[in-house]
Amino acid sequence: xxxxxxxxxxxxxxxxxxxxxxxxxxxxxxxxxxxxxxxxxxxxxxxxxxxxxxxxxxxxxxxxxxxxxxxxxxxxxxxxxxxxxxxxxxxxxxxxxxxxxxxxxxxxxxxxxxxxxxxxxxxxxxxxxxxxxxxxxxxxxxxxxxxxxxxxxxxxxxxxxxxxxxxxxxxxxxxxxxxxxxxxxxxxxxxxxxxxxxxxxxxxxxxxxxxxxxxxxxxxxxxxxxxxxxxxxxxxxxxxxxxxxxxxxxxxxxxxxxxxxxxxxxxxxxxxxxxxxxxxxxxxxxxxxxxxxxxxxxxxxxxxxxxxxxxxxxxxxxxxxxxxxxxxxxxxx
Amino acid sequence: xxxxxxxxxxxxxxxxxxxxxxxxxxxxxxxxxxxxxxxxxxxxxxxxxxxxxxxxxxxxxxxxxxxxxxxxxxxxxxxxxxxxxxxxxxxxxxxxxxxxxxxxxxxxxxxxxxxxxxxxxxxxxxxxxxxxxxxxxxxxxxxxxxxxxxxxxxxxxxxxxxxxxxxxxxxxxxxxxxxxxxxxxxxxxxxxxxxxxxxxxxxxxxxxxxxxxxxxxxxxxxxxxxxxxxxxxxxxxxxxxxxxxxxxxxxxxxxxxxxxxxxxxxxxxxxxxxxxxxxxxxxxxxxxxxxxxxxxxxxxxxxxxxxxxxxxxxxxxxxxxxxxxxxxxxxxxxxxxxx
Numbered sequence: 001x002x003x004x005x006x007x008x009x010x011x012x013x014x015x016x017x018x019x020x021x022x023x024x025x026x027x028x029x030x031x032x033x034x035x036x037x038x039x040x041x042x043x044x045x046x047x048x049x050x051x052x053x054x055x056x057x058x059x060x061x062x063x064x065x066x067x068x069x070x071x072x073x074x075x076x077x078x079x080x081x082x083x084x085x086x087x088x089x090x091x092x093x094x095x096x097x098x099x100x101x102x103x104x105x106x107x108x109x110x111x112x113x114x115x116x117x118x119x120x121x122x123x124x125x126x127x128x129x130x131x132x133x134x135x136x137x138x139x140x141x142x143x144x145x146x147x148x149x150x151x152x153x154x155x156x157x158x159x160x161x162x163x164x165x166x167x168x169x170x171x172x173x174x175x176x177x178x179x180x181x182x183x184x185x186x187x188x189x190x191x192x193x194x195x196x197x198x199x200x201x202x203x204x205x206x207x208x209x210x211x212x213x214x215x216x217x218x219x220x221x222x223x224x225x226x227x228x229x230x231x232x233x234x235x236x237x238x239x240x241x242x243x244x245x246x247x248x249x250x251x252x253x254x255x256x257x258x259x260x261x262x263x264x265x266x267x268x269x270x271x272x273x274x275x276x277x278x279x280x281x282x283x284x285x286x287x288x289x290x291x292x293x294x295x296x297x298x299x300x301x302x303x304x305x306x307x308x309x310x311x312x313x314x315x316x317x318x319x320x321x322x323x324x325x326x327x328x329x330x331x332x333x
Numbered sequence: 334x335x336x337x338x339x340x341x342x343x344x345x346x347x348x349x350x351x352x353x354x355x356x357x358x359x360x361x362x363x364x365x366x367x368x369x370x371x372x373x374x375x376x377x378x379x380x381x382x383x384x385x386x387x388x389x390x391x392x393x394x395x396x397x398x399x400x401x402x403x404x405x406x407x408x409x410x411x412x413x414x415x416x417x418x419x420x421x422x423x424x425x426x427x428x429x430x431x432x433x434x435x436x437x438x439x440x441x442x443x444x445x446x447x448x449x450x451x452x453x454x455x456x457x458x459x460x461x462x463x464x465x466x467x468x469x470x471x472x473x474x475x476x477x478x479x480x481x482x483x484x485x486x487x488x489x490x491x492x493x494x495x496x497x498x499x500x501x502x503x504x505x506x507x508x509x510x511x512x513x514x515x516x517x518x519x520x521x522x523x524x525x526x527x528x529x530x531x532x533x534x535x536x537x538x539x540x541x542x543x544x545x546x547x548x549x550x551x552x553x554x555x556x557x558x559x560x561x562x563x564x565x566x567x568x569x570x571x572x573x574x575x576x577x578x579x580x581x582x583x584x585x586x587x588x589x590x591x592x593x594x595x596x597x598x599x600x601x602x603x604x605x606x607x608x609x610x611x612x613x614x615x616x617x618x619x620x621x622x623x624x625x626x627x628x629x630x631x632x633x634x635x636x637x638x639x640x641x642x643x644x645x646x647x648x649x650x651x652x653x654x655x656x657x658x659x660x661x662x663x664x665x666x667x668x669x670x671x672x
């Protein structure tokens with residue numbers, strides 16, 4: 001069995017090397033590996049990959065991913081790509097640590113590796129982060145402060161007290177409010193929604209009861225604003241209470257329409273998909289990406305470049321998008 | 334809150350009262366609720382507002398429906414932790430079916446379908462418990478994982494924001510609308526009626542039918558129950574089926590009042606529901622329990638978990654408070670039952 005597998009493996013590698021050599025002569029290929037296919041977020045990312053493919057005649061760009069969110073299946077797909085001999089792999093890791101081994105093998109074969117949302121990955125040539133998390137939290141709070149007129153009580157929600165990015169956003173928002181708007185008073189900070197809209201709703205109702213004069217909510221989990229929005233809507237407080245936070249356009253749409261949620265913040269996976277391929281192409285061409293470089297995608301016009309945990313670099317954009325009632329339909333995901 | 338155990342455990346307390354609570358454990362739950370309410374009202378006098386009462390009732394509905402199913406399983410000497418997974422599966426699959434294929438399906442078709450779907454899962458639980466002769470805790474942990482995984486793998490993971498019109502209307506329907514002094518509107522949702530019907534049906538089964546007697550008998554001592562001529566197989570199918578049926582209904586109520594269907598919802602609620610039933614006076618080892626006590630237990634759990642922000646407890650500390658409360662109440666129950 002083992003010998004058979006080895007034989008089959010070497011046969012595949014041999015075949016792949018021939019194919020790879022043949023491909024290298026005409027076209028470079030970049031494969032984007034996502035966490036799961038079919039989910040709205042990654043369907044949108046595929047649009048970015050397809051757009052890059054259409055814009056670049058010399059490069060073949062496709063997106064693949066497992067049918068379910070499973071780190072082991074994602075690793076197997078990358079293994080196949082290594083065997084196939086693609087020029088570069090752009091990956092949105094399910095579990096960064098689980099991919100290190102297979103990515104190291106990929107790099108040993110001369111395949112370039114680009115990651116997104118995986119700044120802890122050692123075996124990558126570059127990692128792309130849409131934005132600085134603290135700046136994102138401040139950005140949401142700025143919107144909230146403007147809506148509140150810089151005055152009054154407000155509170156924040158997190159998916160859970162253990163989720164790192166949510167806490168960075170909530171803390172940065174709180175710091176920004178304390179520093180810039182002395183009139184804003186943070187009450188009952190960091191309520192946990194456990195990524196459950198119903199829990200967010202219950203907590204929001206309770207806060208409306210405990211602080212009848214509350215003026216603002218800052219949400220962190222994508223469903224926080226949905227639960228808060230429902231509480232605000234049912235309490236007849238639309239227009240009197242400001243609701244800002246991370247959200248997805250399609251899911252939050254009904255509450256943006258009713259005005260219960262004022263503005264949602266996110267990043268566009270289409271741009272992230274496109275920019276991963278831009279970076280892959282640059283790495284393949286041997287171009288260096290310097291601090292302040294323009295990658296030609298909105299939000300990635302002056303990126304910050306820092307050294308990553310391995311030999312690779314971390315590229316950080318300022319690619320947040322914020323939409324209200326009028327613009328959310330431009331982002332169909 | 335903390336002076337409850339002290340006063341209840343004092344030997345000087347009239348023995349008559351203690352005896353009464355021995356016979357009617359739900360009175361003890363009621364006493365705990367009263368003490369909690371007084372404690373909260375002292376901390377924040379705004380507690381006695383109509384919108385508060387409405388909100389707590391509203392938050393009790395889904396818990397209450399689940400608890401009725403758990404009560405029946407516990408009374409028969411079993412335990413079920415798969416009901417939240419059943420509810421999540423039924424609510425999500427059914428919402429998907431109605432949205433994509435029969436958008437005009439009225440509620441009087443949706444609710445019975447949900448009950449049927451839940452009952453099928455429940456009966457499978459009963460079959461497994463009986464045929465494998467395994468503890469029902471292990472069996473239902475297994476089925477919980479399988480059902481949840483099947484839901485996420487084969488049915489879907491995305492949120493449903495746009496519910497079918499009939500479900501949306503059901504969730505928004507209100508019995509009473511009340512406007513507070515600050516212009517805040519509160520409504521008593523019509524979903525409360527579902528809990529009323531479910532509670533009455535469960536009471537009727539437990540107290541007025543032969544099956545009810547069989548359930549308590551098998552929970553007290555299955556060997557004797559069998560010798561008395563009760564069919565344990567039928568009892569197990571019935572209790573798990575009933576728990577599943579109610580879980581299906583609870584799922585639809587959850588979706589309708591939440592106005593979205595999220596397949597990740599409801600996970601992790603099992604233990605607080607079981608805690609509520611036990612705090613309502615049912616023995617975890619079976620053979621006892623009342624509908625009214627269970628309803629009071631649900632009210633107690635809802636009350637404690639819904640007033641913490643109101644009293645001003647920071648979010649990092651809230652779970653600990655709920656835990657301490659369950660521990661104290663549970664200890665007193667254990668002491669009382671030992672007497």
